[in-house]
Amino acid sequence: MTTKETHSHVGIDVQRWEEETLNPTLQKRPERMRQFSTVSLRPIERLYTPLNVAELDYERDLGFPGEYPYTRGIYPTMYRGRLWTMRQFAGFGTAFDTNKRFKYLLEHGQTGLSVAFDLPTLMGVDADDPAAAGEVGKCGVAISSLEDMEVLFDGIPLEQVTTSMTINAPASIIFAMYLVVAEKQGADWKKISGTLQNDILKEYIAQKEWIYPPEPSMRLVVDSIVFCTRHVPRWHPISISGYHIREAGSTALQELAFTLRDGIEYVQWVIAAGLDVDEFAPQLSFFFNSHNDFFEEIAKFRAARRVWAKVMRERFGARHPQSWMCRFHTQTAGCSLTAQQPYNNVVRTALQALAAVLGGTQSLHTNSLDEALALPTEQAAQIALRTQQIIAYESGVTNTVDPLAGSYFVETLTNEMERGCWDYFDKIDAMGGMLNAIALGFPQREIHEAAYQYQQAVEAGEKIIVGVNDFVVDEEPPLPILYIDESVAEIQKERLRQLRAKRDNNRVQQTLEALKAACRGNDNTMPFIIECVRAYATLGEISSAMKEVFGDYQEPAF
Numbered sequence: 001m002t003t004k005e006t007h008s009h010v011g012i013d014v015q016r017w018e019e020e021t022l023n024p025t026l027q028k029r030p031e032r033m034r035q036f037s038t039v040s041l042r043p044i045e046r047l048y049t050p051l052n053v054a055e056l057d058y059e060r061d062l063g064f065p066g067e068y069p070y071t072r073g074i075y076p077t078m079y080r081g082r083l084w085t086m087r088q089f090a091g092f093g094t095a096f097d098t099n100k101r102f103k104y105l106l107e108h109g110q111t112g113l114s115v116a117f118d119l120p121t122l123m124g125v126d127a128d129d130p131a132a133a134g135e136v137g138k139c140g141v142a143i144s145s146l147e148d149m150e151v152l153f154d155g156i157p158l159e160q161v162t163t164s165m166t167i168n169a170p171a172s173i174i175f176a177m178y179l180v181v182a183e184k185q186g187a188d189w190k191k192i193s194g195t196l197q198n199d200i201l202k203e204y205i206a207q208k209e210w211i212y213p214p215e216p217s218m219r220l221v222v223d224s225i226v227f228c229t230r231h232v233p234r235w236h237p238i239s240i241s242g243y244h245i246r247e248a249g250s251t252a253l254q255e256l257a258f259t260l261r262d263g264i265e266y267v268q269w270v271i272a273a274g275l276d277v278d279e280f281a282p283q284l285s286f287f288f289n290s291h292n293d294f295f296e297e298i299a300k301f302r303a304a305r306r307v308w309a310k311v312m313r314e315r316f317g318a319r320h321p322q323s324w325m326c327r328f329h330t331q332t333a334g335c336s337l338t339a340q341q342p343y344n345n346v347v348r349t350a351l352q353a354l355a356a357v358l359g360g361t362q363s364l365h366t367n368s369l370d371e372a373l374a375l376p377t378e379q380a381a382q383i384a385l386r387t388q389q390i391i392a393y394e395s396g397v398t399n400t401v402d403p404l405a406g407s408y409f410v411e412t413l414t415n416e417m418e419r420g421c422w423d424y425f426d427k428i429d430a431m432g433g434m435l436n437a438i439a440l441g442f443p444q445r446e447i448h449e450a451a452y453q454y455q456q457a458v459e460a461g462e463k464i465i466v467g468v469n470d471f472v473v474d475e476e477p478p479l480p481i482l483y484i485d486e487s488v489a490e491i492q493k494e495r496l497r498q499l500r501a502k503r504d505n506n507r508v509q510q511t512l513e514a515l516k517a518a519c520r521g522n523d524n525t526m527p528f529i530i531e532c533v534r535a536y537a538t539l540g541e542i543s544s545a546m547k548e549v550f551g552d553y554q555e556p557a558f
Contacts, residue, residue: 003054010050022046039293039463040251041453042416048408056411061306065401069309071302071414072402073360074325079398085363086388087164089331091116091141092375093488095151098141102156104378110385112194113156114164114365116140116375117174122209124170124543127492137488139375144492145499145538149177150184159187163194164239164329164363169211171198172220172526173542176533179232193234195285195329198224199241201262201434205443206248208555211543214435216550220525221266222273227526229280236285238266239329245443246289247335249451252300253417255289257424258443260307264425265434267316277316281323290356291333292348298404299413301359304328306414307421330356331365337372341467342479345369350387357391358404364388374481441558496538503536511535512545519549 036044045052056062063069066076075081088105090113091098102113118140120132126144127136136142143149153163158181167174175196182192200217203210210217221238228237242250242259250258263284270280288304290297308326312318332352337345346369353366366384368376376384392398404410431437438444457463464470515528525546532542 007051007054014047014049014051033462038252038296039291039454040253040296040450041457042251042253042296048412050408052408052412053415056415061415062405062411068313068321068324070305070325072405074305074327074362076401078360078401079357079392080401083392083398084357084361085112085162085329086110086385086392087112087114087162087329087363087365088381088385089114089116089164089166089365090376090381091118092139092482093137093141093484094491095141095143095148097137097488099152099154099156101378101381102152105381105385106156106161108382108385109389112162112164112363115152115166117165117167118142119209120144121174121539122167122169124173124211124539126496126538126540127489128496129540132489134486136486136492138484142488142492143174143177143539144496146177146180146533146536147495147499148492149174149181153178153181153185157187158182158185159191164197165194166197168197168200168203168207169209169217170539170543171196171200172224172529173533173539175224175237176526176530177539179530180533189232191234192232195236195239196224197241197287198238199262199287201265201438202241202244202259204438204555205245205258205262206250206447207244210553211547212550213553214438216519216546217553218265218269218435220546222269223524223526225266225270225280225283226273226275227524228283229275233283236283236327239285239287240266241287243287243289243331245447246291246333248447249335249454250447251450252291252293252296253420254424254443254446254450256300256304256307256417257421258446259286259288260304260311260421261425261428261434263308264311264315267312268433271316277312277318278320278323281312281316281318282320282325284327286326286328288328288330288356288361289333290330290352290359290361292336292352294351294355295410295413297352297355298359299410299417301328301330301356301361302402302410302414303417303421305360307418327362329363329365330359330361332356332367334367334371337367337369338465338468339372341473341476342369342372344467345372346383346387349384350391353387354391354395354397357397358402360402370479370481373479374483377480377482379480439556441556444558499536499538507535508532508537508541512537512541515542516545516549519546 062071065073090101118137119135121143125132127142225237228235240263242255245258246255305326309324312324332349349366356364366387368380368384370380428437511532518525518528
C-alpha cells in the first residue's frame with residue numbers, strides 16, 4: 001500500500017471513528033472545555049494522526065541524530081554518550097558569599113558554573129554609585145572590579161570548569177575581568193571554556209538592561225566575537241537568548257522566532273566585520289526558556305535545531321557541519337513559579353526540566369522553589385540540582401535519542417513552530433532587519449499582546465495556575481528565604497575606596513583614554529578593555545568612558 005493510499009484509509013477511519021465512537025461519547029459526556037490550547041494559547045486538536053504529518057519527509061525534516069538538519073539532536077548518541085551540563089545559576093551578596101555557593105554546588109555534583117550578577121553590575125554601575133543604592137548584591141553577586149572577580153573565582157581553576165556569565169550591556173568588561181583572572185591563575189586562554197550571554201538585542205526587545213544605543217552595542221558584541229575567534233577559541237562569546245523574551249510574556253513561537261532572528265542579525269554583523277561564517281559560527285550558542293506546556297516546549301527545541309541548520313546552510317552558505325548546529329542552554333521558567341504554595345514549584349520545575357531534556361538541551365538550570373520570593377537558599381538550590389540528577393540517573397529518559405520522534409502530535413507541533421519562524425523572519429526581513437524592527441517596536445508589541453492575551457485567559461479561568469486562581473489555600477506556613485541586607489553595600493563601598501587608594505591611578509586614566517580613542521576609531525575594543533581591567537579600573541569607570549563616546553539610550557514610546 002502506498003503512503004497516499006494509507007492516508008486515504010486513515011482519513012476514512014477517522015471519519016468512521018468520529019461517527020461511531022467519538023460522537024456518542026460526546027453526547028453523553030462533553031469535553032471539559034470547548035477548546036484546548038497550549039500555554040501559548042495555540043489551539044490543540046483532539047486527535048493527531050498520520051494525516052497531520054502527511055508532508056513529513058524523514059530524511060529532509062528529521063534525519064538522524066548528529067546529522068543535518070539535527071532535529072533529533074546535534075550528537076549521534078546524545079545523553080547516552082554524555083549528559084547535559086548541570087549549570088545552576090547562582091550569585092548573591094559579595095563575591096565572597098558567591099564563591100562559597102559555587103564551591104558548595106560543585107561539591108554536590110554541579111558540572112558547570114553560572115554567574116548571576118546584581119542589578120548595578122548588569123547596568124555597568126559601581127557599588128558606590130548613587131544609582132546602585134538599595135540593589136547591591138540583592139539579585140546576584142556584586143562585581144565592581146577585577147578584585148571582586150579574583151575573589152569570585154578564588155580556588156576554582158578556570159581551565160578545569162566551564163563558566164556561564166549572564167551579563168549583557170557591560171559583557172565585554174566582565175569578560176575582560178574573567179580573562180585577566182584566568183591569566184593570573186596561569187590558565188591558557190585557548191583552554192578555558194564557557195559562555196558569555198552578551199545578547200544586547202534581547203535587551204532592547206525584552207529585558208531593558210542597556211547602556212549604549214543599539215549600533216555601538218552591536219559593535220561591542222561583534223568585537224568580542226572576533227576577539228574570541230582569534231584568542232579564546234573554546235569560549236562561546238554570545239548566548240543568543242530567548243529566555244528573557246519568554247519571561248517578558250512572549251509565546252513559545254515568539255521566543256523561538258525572535259531569538260533565531262537575533263542570531264541571524266549577529267551573523268550578518270560579524271560577516272560584515274570581515275570574518276568568514278565558518279570561522280565563528282561554531283562558537284555561537286543559544287539560551288531558551290522551558291515553560292509549563294510539556295509538548296510545546298519539546299517541539300520548540302526540536303524546531304530550533306532544524307531552523308537554525310537551514311538558516312546557516314541555506315541563508316549564509318556555511319559549509320562546515322559545526323556551523324549548522326544549534327547548541328543551547330535551557331533554564332526552567334522563572335515566570336511560571338508562584339509565591340503561593342511554593343513547594344508546587346518543585347513539580348513545575350521537574351516537568352519543565354524533563355521537557356528540556358527530551359528536547360535535547362546541552363546544559364540546564366533548574367529554578368529553585370523559593371525564587372518567586374527571593375534568591376535561593378542553599379537547601380532550595382540543592383533540591384533544584386537534585387531534580388536534574390533524578391531525571392538524568394533515575395528516569396530512564398536519557399537511554400535513547402529523541403524518544404518522541406514520530407509522534408504525530410510532537411511532529412505536528414514541531415512543523416508549526418518551524419513555519420511560524422519563517423513567517424516572522426519574512427516580516428522582520430521586510431522591515432530591514434532586527435535593529436529596524438526593534439526601532440519600530442515590532443517584537444515589543446508582539447510580546448505585549450501575547451502577555452495581555454495570556455493574562456486575560458488566566459483571569460477568565462481559562463488557564464489554571466494551581467494555588468493562584470484555583471486550588472488556593474487561606475493560610476500557608478512561612479518559607480525560609482535568603483535575605484540580603486545593606487551590609488553588602490557597605491562592604492563593597494569600602495573595598496572600592498581601598499582599591500582606588502592603592503592602585504596606580506595615572507595608569508588607570510591612561511588606559512581609559514586609550515579605550516575612548518579606540519571607541520572613536522575602528523580598532524577592536526577588547527584589548528583596550530582588558531588593559532583597563534589589568535590597571536584595576538572599575539566596571540563603572542570603564543562603562544562611563546565608553547558612554548562618553550557612544551552616548552546612552554532612551555527607549556522611544558511605542
